[in-house]
Amino acid sequence: MPQLYDFINQLAPKMTEWRRDFHLHAESGWLEFRTASKVAEVLDGLGYQLALGRDVIDADSRMGLPDEETLAQAFQRARAQGAPERWLPAFEGGFAGVVATLDTGRPGPTLAFRVDMDALDLNEQHDDSHRPHRDRFASCNDGMMHACGHDGHTAIGLGLAHVLKEYAAQLNGTMVLIFQPAEEGTRGARAMVAAGVLDEVDYFTAIHIGTGVPAGTVVCGGDNFMATTKFDVQFSGVAAHAGVNRKMAVTRYWRRPRPPLPCTASRRTAPGHQGLMSASCRPVPGVTWFPPPRY
Template sequence: MVDIIAIRRDLHRHPEVGFTEFRTASRVVEILKSLGYDVIYGKDALDGASRRGVPSEQKLEEAYQRALAHGANLQIVEQMRGGYTAVIGVLKGKEAGPTVAFRFDMDALPVPESTDDDHLPHAQGFRSTFEGNMHACAHDGHTAIGLGLAEKLADRNFAGTIKLIFQPAEEGVRGAYAIVQKGLLDDVDTLYGFHLGTNVPLGEVHGGSTGFLATTKMEAHFYGVSSHAGATPEKGRNALLGAATALLNIHAIPRFSTADTRVNVGVLEGGTAANIIAESAKLIVETRSESEEINQDLEQRVRTIIAHSAAMHELEHSIEVIGSAIPITNDSELAHLAIGEAKQVEGFTSFKETAANSIGSEDCSFMIKRVQQRGGKATYMIIGTDIPAPHHHPKFDIQEEVLPRAVELLDRIARRIAK
């Protein structure tokens, strides 16, 4: 029997950031196979070239070896080596019918977890053992729910096909696009995504969530010429100065009158010493908007600023997209169905068919759009849990009683559609 509380706590102890979820994905594969699912993973589960913001080969290999040292199945994870950590479980029911998919994100965050006595994971002995990484956004709970749902549906007492999508690298909106580009959503008739928490209290369910912004995350590099800053400053080409010029002008991009927008330079790095002209520098930038088209406009403005900032200081430059997402449009029919089923689950007491929950971004948006473009329907739910600290905070935690309720809700939704 799948013990979802134990699974959640085990995953919480072993948090792995995007595209390094080797141990997590290995456990998912093992459990799905034990339940009779056909399992797609490794390079069969995502398009490698479409991944965004993949860690360096060194970091990937370090995470791979760490996963093996903490019990990952060698035969499974060797297929994931290099950051191919998506897992898709497929199960056919007792007769023909629709393909119903659910998406669960698996990755953790580079957040050091609290050691305070009032932090439950620390007090009860399941705090992160991977120092500097933490499940600070409930993805350990999401993965546990997915495995609990897999067990429920293993009786095959439904019509059609169930597809359980365990996605890497949601943080930074990096992983979903590569699964979409592999074509793994192309046969899906109905897709449900969801998130725990997001300031929605325990007992409340939202059938559809709005407010997710389109976003583009970019890493820009500036390449100059180093020189002695005192003796021969004119011979240098200051990459840090070019990056700083870009930073100031990116933040000077005007707001838009037709949609909410955001721009931010979150990282500026460069230089080695006070007396050396900086040969290289790096910016990490994000744009956001409630409009996909306006976000594209913002992205182009940022690209123009970077290019001209480099040119005015006689620098070379490069830009890489390391993450992106688009807005979400929920199908009201699915939101209504979800609320109808939630009302049958003991412990759920408050319901909203659709509510605004976010001013962030969510890369499940690419999966939702692909399904809808091909004639299917999709929605993104919120399942409430009280949280002692905000998402991405060192003291973030969830109420574990929400986990079996969420499993029952998703099971009811699956059987309602695939009947």
């Protein structure tokens, strides 16, 4: 075990370098073209067997896919920002998934480890109170920021790849590393499952860095919030103002292909009195709001 710890400690600076590079070049869900290309380059250099793009993502099972113009612009941006050209074309069109396999050549189970790669649709703070800005790795892509730690997850996945390769002679079975796009909004996993990525897997582990626990702590398992169901809901009715004809104001089409939207609710009611609470939402690209009424 001391040798393993020494190896990991020696690898830590490289993992920090990867994480900061991914943070600097943050890419939102289904747009992780540069990230996936960099990941593929590292894994190939370690000798992993790679499956990429359409081989690991079922096109018809993708959820919340950006429009073609957004995909094309992000692809060209990834190229301009140094995505390895050898790997980049495999991910074009919203197929930024990577699966790396290490077969020890000895009988045993297939273990899969999944990390995610996508950023959130946020603008990063750019002033000296923010360490990524001070240390020059704040996101250079407008409207995209690693605010949920997936840059760290990707770096951890690459670090794990090095550890498994280094100690492969002491392992049995097959190790599978899954680098998933579009985790935010729970959009990307379904397409990889539909492509058969998990068909031969015996044991599956997914990770997320945590908050509220001491550094170095590992928390195993989770309940309830790990499951999700999506609904596209359309209400048909009469167009009306909630403050004037509140009983008629039910016509709203809410379609949410992206992460939870920032909404605010205000109340102006004295204690003990009836009142109206109205929620308003800020539109985001790809979401339709307040269409014409249907009768």
